[in-house]
Amino acid sequence: MTLAAATDLAAATNENLASLSNTLIYSAMAVYTLAFFAYIAEWLLGSRSKVGRTAAALTATKARTQKAGAPAVTVKEGGSTAVLERPKVVVRAAAGSRDVPDGPGAHGGDEQGDLYGRIAISLTVLAFLVEFGGVLARALSVQRAPWGNMYEFNITFSTVAVGVYLTLLALKKNVRWLGLFLITTVLLDLGLAVTVLYTASDQLVPALHSYWLYIHVSTAILCGAVFYVGAVTTLLYLFKDSYENKLASGGTPGRFANSVLDRLPASASLDKFAYRVNAAVFPLWTFTIIAGAIWAGDAWGRYWGWDPKETWSFITWVAFACYLHARATAGWKGRKAAYLGLIGFGCWLFNYYGVNIFVSGKHSYADVGLGALQSVGF
Amino acid sequence: MTKTTAPDEATDQDLGTAGSQLSTAPVDASPNLPVLGVIGWARWFWRQLTSMRVALLLLLLLALGAIPGSLIPQTGQDETKVADFQKAHPTLAPIYEKLGLFHVYGSVWFSAIYILLFVSLIGCIVPRTWQFVGQLRSRPPRAPKRLTRLPAYTTWRTESEPEQVREAALALLKKRRFRALPHSLEDVGGAPIAGDAVAAEKGYLREVGNLVFHIALIVMLIAFAWGQLFKSEGNKLIVEGNGFSNTLIGYDDFKSGNLFSTDDLTPFSFTLNDFAGTYEVSGPNKGTPRTYQASLTYAEGAYGKDKKTVVKVNHPLEIGDSKVYLTAHGYAPVITVRDGKGDVVFRDAVPLLPLDSNVTSSGVVKVLDGYKNAKGETEQLGFQAFLLPTYTVGNEVSSTFPALLNPVLNLEPYHGDLGVNSGIPQSVYQLDKSHMKEFKDSKGEQMRENLRPGETMTLPNGAGSVTYEGTKEWANFQVTEQPGSGWALAGAIAAIFGLASSLFIQRRRVWVRATAGPDGVTVVEMAGLGRSESAKVPEELGDLAGILYEQAPGVPDPAPDPDDVPDPTHPAVPAEGSEK
Ligand code: HEM
Numbered sequence: 001m002t003l004a005a006a007t008d009l010a011a012a013t014n015e016n017l018a019s020l021s022n023t024l025i026y027s028a029m030a031v032y033t034l035a036f037f038a039y040i041a042e043w044l045l046g047s048r049s050k051v052g053r054t055a056a057a058l059t060a061t062k063a064r065t066q067k068a069g070a071p072a073v074t075v076k077e078g079g080s081t082a083v084l085e086r087p088k089v090v091v092r093a094a095a096g097s098r099d100v101p102d103g104p105g106a107h108g109g110d111e112q113g114d115l116y117g118r119i120a121i122s123l124t125v126l127a128f129l130v131e132f133g134g135v136l137a138r139a140l141s142v143q144r145a146p147w148g149n150m151y152e153f154n155i156t157f158s159t160v161a162v163g164v165y166l167t168l169l170a171l172k173k174n175v176r177w178l179g180l181f182l183i184t185t186v187l188l189d190l191g192l193a194v195t196v197l198y199t200a201s202d203q204l205v206p207a208l209h210s211y212w213l214y215i216h217v218s219t220a221i222l223c224g225a226v227f228y229v230g231a232v233t234t235l236l237y238l239f240k241d242s243y244e245n246k247l248a249s250g251g252t253p254g255r256f257a258n259s260v261l262d263r264l265p266a267s268a269s270l271d272k273f274a275y276r277v278n279a280a281v282f283p284l285w286t287f288t289i290i291a292g293a294i295w296a297g298d299a300w301g302r303y304w305g306w307d308p309k310e311t312w313s314f315i316t317w318v319a320f321a322c323y324l325h326a327r328a329t330a331g332w333k334g335r336k337a338a339y340l341g342l343i344g345f346g347c348w349l350f351n352y353y354g355v356n357i358f359v360s361g362k363h364s365y366a367d368v369g370l371g372a373l374q375s376v377g378f
Numbered sequence: 379m380t381k382t383t384a385p386d387e388a389t390d391q392d393l394g395t396a397g398s399q400l401s402t403a404p405v406d407a408s409p410n411l412p413v414l415g416v417i418g419w420a421r422w423f424w425r426q427l428t429s430m431r432v433a434l435l436l437l438l439l440l441a442l443g444a445i446p447g448s449l450i451p452q453t454g455q456d457e458t459k460v461a462d463f464q465k466a467h468p469t470l471a472p473i474y475e476k477l478g479l480f481h482v483y484g485s486v487w488f489s490a491i492y493i494l495l496f497v498s499l500i501g502c503i504v505p506r507t508w509q510f511v512g513q514l515r516s517r518p519p520r521a522p523k524r525l526t527r528l529p530a531y532t533t534w535r536t537e538s539e540p541e542q543v544r545e546a547a548l549a550l551l552k553k554r555r556f557r558a559l560p561h562s563l564e565d566v567g568g569a570p571i572a573g574d575a576v577a578a579e580k581g582y583l584r585e586v587g588n589l590v591f592h593i594a595l596i597v598m599l600i601a602f603a604w605g606q607l608f609k610s611e612g613n614k615l616i617v618e619g620n621g622f623s624n625t626l627i628g629y630d631d632f633k634s635g636n637l638f639s640t641d642d643l644t645p646f647s648f649t650l651n652d653f654a655g656t657y658e659v660s661g662p663n664k665g666t667p668r669t670y671q672a673s674l675t676y677a678e679g680a681y682g683k684d685k686k687t688v689v690k691v692n693h694p695l696e697i698g699d700s701k702v703y704l705t706a707h708g709y710a711p712v713i714t715v716r717d718g719k720g721d722v723v724f725r726d727a728v729p730l731l732p733l734d735s736n737v738t739s740s741g742v743v744k745v746l747d748g749y750k751n752a753k754g755e756t757e758q759l760g761f762q763a764f765l766l767p768t769y770t771v772g773n774e775v776s777s778t779f780p781a782l783l784n785p786v787l788n789l790e791p792y793h794g795d796l797g798v799n800s801g802i803p804q805s806v807y808q809l810d811k812s813h814m815k816e817f818k819d820s821k822g823e824q825m826r827e828n829l830r831p832g833e834t835m836t837l838p839n840g841a842g843s844v845t846y847e848g849t850k851e852w853a854n855f856q857v858t859e860q861p862g863s864g865w866a867l868a869g870a871i872a873a874i875f876g877l878a879s880s881l882f883i884q885r886r887r888v889w890v891r892a893t894a895g896p897d898g899v900t901v902v903e904m905a906g907l908g909r910s911e912s913a914k915v916p917e918e919l920g921d922l923a924g925i926l927y928e929q930a931p932g933v934p935d936p937a938p939d940p941d942d943v944p945d946p947t948h949p950a951v952p953a954e955g956s957e958k
Contacts, residue, residue, distance in 0.1 A: 020792050057522045068433065080540065085928055087532040087533065087534045087904075087920075087923045087924075087932070088532060088920075089530050089532045089919050089920045089923065090530070090532065091529060091916045092527075092528075092530075092531075101848055106808045138787075166617060182683070210694075210929075243540075275740040279881045280881070282647055282876045282877065282881065283874055283877045283881060286870075286873060286877060287873055287874050290870045290871075290874070293870075294867075295692075297863070298692045298693065299691065299692045301611065301694070301701060301703045301704075301705070301856050302611075302858065302860065303860075303863060303866070304602065305454070305455065306447055306448075306452065306454065306455070306482075306483045307455065308448040308449075310446060311444055311445075311447060313442050313450040314444060315441045315445065318437055318438075318440055318441040318444070320440050321437055321509065322434060322437045322438050325430065325433065325434045325437060326434055326882075328401075328403055328430065329430040329431055330430075330431075332431070332434060333433065347441075
């Protein structure tokens, strides 16, 4: 009697937590939408500045003849005597790279635009916290990690992606310009989650009880989020690079391109940032696959069996290895390597959506016995 | 003409040397076709194969080649799906078959790709390793004449003696764990310009990491191949109370790699004491399994001591190289069959196969010998058995919950010849009715009865009876042996660490030059060069300069000397291999 009552109570708590989670996810979506509009406002107001820095820089490089000053020594004024602190380092770009300055960001130097941009980031932080709460409540309601099905995977994924973005901002990296692109996809991702992929909260089946699951899936999500940031940057690099090429060869890009692309960082900066991001997660992705293999070894008796999910993780891995190789291979640097990076992210995406939806394998298995019970988000 | 261009060319060469060998990446093979006959061709081919470009293409091919196997059913994973596919696509299937698309990962072309890739990899690693050892034994390249053209540069003037500055720089760089050497005059053939600088290099671990990573890939491939050749995998269904010993005949089915021999089976035995499953009792996921566990008593070797353990999903029992996995479970009703005289002719737990997630089960009870019918003739009996672990009124055909809440066993008796002596292997779960007759009830219809535990069904005309005594559970165990997995794991771990140091460590060089200026004041110049452009190089150079500056404080600049100033019309020297 008391036992039954306790079970009921626990069930009720879980239901409450689950509905709290849903409310929080919807609230996060609302706040993200506000942030989205604020980012739009930032871009629109930013378009008022019509400086054309890239064009100016590209023409200036050709014309510039005067020499830069010698490296100065930084002088710190300490009372009456000037204390010389340290010599200043002169940095120069490598040969072959254009000397283009980074754009000012979405606000284009416009003060009002900047204000909206700051509002947008504040709203993003707020939405992130709310969404994080939603994911947490979901995890508590099911008493396990929040990635047992595609719905949970989606909400966790977007939370982590925004988390990565905010972390980069907090580390003072030049990534503010990413905001609009990121929030747009976050809204799409959440929209998909609450409509098509929604799954009532539930506990896990025995096949998924393993701490390797926690490790494997959490790193897979983190890798995806970082690969995503890398892919957006790579894509923008490709646009910015053609824009700069066009300007350098004397062409006139369209007004829209002029307005938008001019505000982004220089193509070389975008390229470098994308590389850093992809190179930084590649070892983690390698680890993710290995953790998955260890888990598969424990659960299915073989650590590698060319299951579709395993295969696509492998393909993703090889694609990014190609990308890293291409950057060290003459004739493949730059745009070609960038295409490989995008293909790599495409593989990651297909591994998640494509394989879960179109291909059946052990990861979403239906079979007699214990096999029937192995269905998993990732 | 020559007079004006020569110094520039010399400088460029000089700068090229400064940035050379910052990595051991192979230089691109020249596209020139050989004219030297067979050996020339072979050398050309080898050089192509081990070039970065071909390695990249092979990697791309590997990724592409892996795709079809994920979209087309594979025999290695699901034979029935392959058969279905072949039935559904009668024209396409033979073509696929020819191309090996039903077993992509073992096909000739897929193997060719990865074998070529690994040959290329070995052909790449060996020279790179030698080259790297050579780099470790030689000294960092001497300072280029014009340090101003390097990506990071700084300079100041000081009253300290040039000698003192160089010594301080050397000490500082060594303290910062740079490999640093002063270049004496003799070293560079007496050229005075080079003798006045300290050259230092750091970040060799990057190259080590890269080589470790690529070698680890080879280790993993070999371990995987080894495992495939020597692996074995067998299945055994065991009813509670029964045991198993690890010999070939002990298995229900058994697969092994090409080089496996039965001597490789690890000797051990175990008994299944108890299987327990728990299930969600309410809510939308009612009936979803929560835990499965099998309690075993096992012994290693032929005469090992008995030990107890619990095997769960994800938690295999490991004995030597073997792992014992729990892979399926079901129910085995205990059946007693008596003949017309009341003598027991059969008593056993009969495993039934689950049909759905609520473990609705079916199977066959076969009484092979010892039974005589009412006329005293020897006959065989067969029963089609159908078990609902949880019977709910109104649902006669399937169980409503996976646990044994309200078990009902439906039996359909037959008599005659089971056909097991015909020599054709027969499934224990199927009844060959071609030589069997139905038992008829009083109305002349096929006899069929639902029994609860403890209940007995009496066969007509004194043919005997069947009793459903109770229910045991069975568990299926998969025993796998995959030697080499330890090596694969070690390779994987080495690969991750190698990769991390290869990607996170920057290999870079620093030069410090101190010369007496025309006015007797010492001019200090420092420059840094990384393998790739990175903000860290100037940062580090700034730190080093700051420290050195304290030891050799600056004096005010004279009017700028146009020759010592970085010249923006000449971009900085690129690191090796970083030019577009
Ligand atoms: C099994 C296939 C291979 C994989 C998965 C692989 C993977 C990688 C990865 C991820 C890197 C990145 C490290 C970095 O950017 O510094 C790398 C670098 C490198 N790989 Fe491979 N590799 C493979 C085969 C090869 C082969 C066949 C060669 C020989 C031509 C080769 C030569 C190199 C070199 C020279 C580097 C260093 C490039 C540099 O200094 O940046 N790799 N490899």
